[in-house]
Amino acid sequence: MPFKVKVDEDLPTAVAQMLKAADYDAASVTEQSLGGLKDPPLWKAVQAEGRFLITADKGFGDIRSYPPGTHAGVLILRPDEDGIRPMEELIRKVLAQYPLVELAGTVTVVTPRGIRIRRPPAQIEAESADEGAE
Numbered sequence: 001m002p003f004k005v006k007v008d009e010d011l012p013t014a015v016a017q018m019l020k021a022a023d024y025d026a027a028s029v030t031e032q033s034l035g036g037l038k039d040p041p042l043w044k045a046v047q048a049e050g051r052f053l054i055t056a057d058k059g060f061g062d063i064r065s066y067p068p069g070t071h072a073g074v075l076i077l078r079p080d081e082d083g084i085r086p087m088e089e090l091i092r093k094v095l096a097q098y099p100l101v102e103l104a105g106t107v108t109v110v111t112p113r114g115i116r117i118r119r120p121p122a123q124i125e126a127e128s129a130d131e132g133a134e
Helices: 013-021 039-048 084-097 121-133
Strands: 004-007 025-028 052-055 074-077 107-111 114-118
Touching (some): 004 013, 013 084, 084 114
Parallel strands (some): 052 074
């Protein structure tokens, strides 16, 4: 079963198309007539569907409001410049380094300079224990 992703309305439709081409079950906020919703009802809809959210809205990066491990995951694209091409480049960067399923439950921010992943506390502890066993 393909990994379920929701693409926010602040991203170009090309991002959803790229994800679909990579065999993700990608649905956009716009194509589902959810455009214009404020963050709380949008978040509720995304979580009800169990989808991983891809957005440019940095508000979803607030781990106090959206703690890693309490949701399907969030990927925030933060380009240095406006436009479709910078967003496409960032999503390509992520897909080249990670299958999105590996980012499930995280809050991840991608910029042209790098990818920062905030993992759930239990996942961090398990990874630390695995590293100590090597």
